[in-house]
Amino acid sequence: MSNARPKITDRQRRARVTSSHLLTPQGRADTSEQVCEALVALHATDPATVYLTVAARTTDPAPAQLERALYAERTLVRMLCMRRTMFVVPRDLAxxxxASTARAVAARERRNLLKVLAEQHGHGDAWLATTEDAVLAALAGLGEATAAQLAAAVPALRTQITVSPGKPYGATxxxxxxxxxxxxxxxxxxxxxxxxxxxxxxxxxxxAEPHPEMAAEEARVELATHYLRAFGPVTTDDIKWWTGWTLTDTRKAVARTGAVEVDLSHGPGHALPDHLDAPPETEPAAVLLPALDPTPMGWRQRDWYLDPALVPELFDAYGNIGPTIWWDGRIVGGWTQxxxxxxxxxxxxxxxxxxxARAATAAEAARMAAFLGDIRIRPSMRxxxxxRLFTGSA
Known part of the structure; x- marks a missing residue:
């Protein structure tokens, strides 16, 4: 009996992501929640990215639908989590x-803030706790408030700190x-x-509304399973990078997901058992994805859907991808408004x-323009x- 690992080709991976990430007109979702569940988490560093991610993948895109999910029914939750990045996740996954990622990020953020407060003002845990209690009391009274309104209500929030002292870009x-x-x-x-x-x-x-507590180890297994379901097959490095976990935590979590080892074009990887069969082929389709969309930002190793020669054109100096055009499961270009x-x-x-491809791209550009209407967007990562497209020089 052969012990060879199953082989999954790049073409099979592209076919699977095209289907699972809703990248065809026939595969579009009806609701924002369905898009978020398909992608596990939506990048939310730029607020517009969430809306554009959903619009690209829904049959009848409308900002009001996502606003309902985020602010009225709260079926989607905005969180600072994986890799200290802002995401929107399904409420049930929050x-x-x-437990798997955000808790550790929050602990680091608190330590860093306390260090600055101690060094520059001599403040410690008690001072910060009193300030936070005052913020909660102010919000309880106001219902909701801007940062400026909270600073007016809680004088301690107006405390200044020095950032990068002595540097040209220093600030207070x-x-x-x-x-x-x-x-x-x-x-x-x-x-x-x-x-x-x-x-x-x-x-x-x-x-915020409280949510149930979970053990970190169990939560990591569950999140790894969700990621494998949406993005698999993947490598260990893909999972480690996407989650921000240590290599040890990554390996422990993957071992309990039920994933099997497979051979990918660039080495070993992991796939859930029901991903071993070749996915059905789909007709080539174009889609315009925004900067930091979850699909192009979903893997550490991207050669199977992105020609490495295109990286200097499509990424900024910090590894953030800009708006991309996808055709038949590959990145083939870029766009802007x-x-x-x-x-x-x-x-x-x-x-x-x-x-x-040109005809399909033009149709998607028209659909995106209709969705945006009078709204003007600009990625924070250029x-x-x-x-060049923005200035008309491309």
Missing amino acids: PVVD PRITSRVLGVMAAESRIRRGRPLGTWASSQFRWTV RPDGEIATHALTPAGRTSA TPLER
Whole structure:
């Protein structure tokens, strides 16, 4: 009997991600919750990314639907978690994410804040706890409040700290955002509706609803299973990078997921047993994904869907990907929204320049322009191709 590991080809991986990540018109979801469940977590560093991620994958995209999920029914929860990054996750998964990743992130954020407060002002745990209690009392009275309103109500939030002293970029900001960030990371408060449009990065704050406690080890197994379900097959390094766990914690969690070892084009990986059969082929389809979309940011090793030669054009200096065009399970180009609202696209590969790909890309650009309407977006992480498209020089 052969002990050889099952082989999963790059083409099979692309077919699976095209289907599981809802990257075809036929595979689009009906609700924001279905998109989030399919992708496990939606990158939310840029508020607009969440809306564009959902719009690309739903049959009838409308900002009101996602606003309902985030702020009215609260079926989706915004959390600081994996890799100290802001994500939106399904409410039922929030306890898993909290125990497996967010709790450790929150502890580091608290330690860092306390270190600064002790060094610059002599404040310790008691002072910070009193300040946090005052924030909760203010929110209980106000219902919701902006950071500025909370700073007006809680004088301690107006305490200033020195950042990068002696440097040209040094500053003396208030600790307001640091304190609120720690409290949010600990799920004590949460971001409510933004000020202005849905693309705004200025939020109101409100008291968070508590969620059940879980043991960290059990939570890591569950989160690893969700990740394998959505992104598998994957390598150990993919899981370690996506979660931000140590290698030891990653290996322990994977060992309990029921995943089996497989051979990928660049080495060994892991797949759930029901991912071993070849997925059905899908018709080539185009989709425009936003900067930091969960699909292109879902793996550490990306050669199977992204030509390494395209990385300098599509990523910024910190490893953040810009807006991308996908065709038949591969990244083939990029796009941006210009000041007049036009969606400008540019193909970087021969596959993206075929007549079928160009026509499908144009149709998706029109769909994206209709969704955005009068809203103007700009990724906070600018990439070389996106900048050139924005100015019309590409």
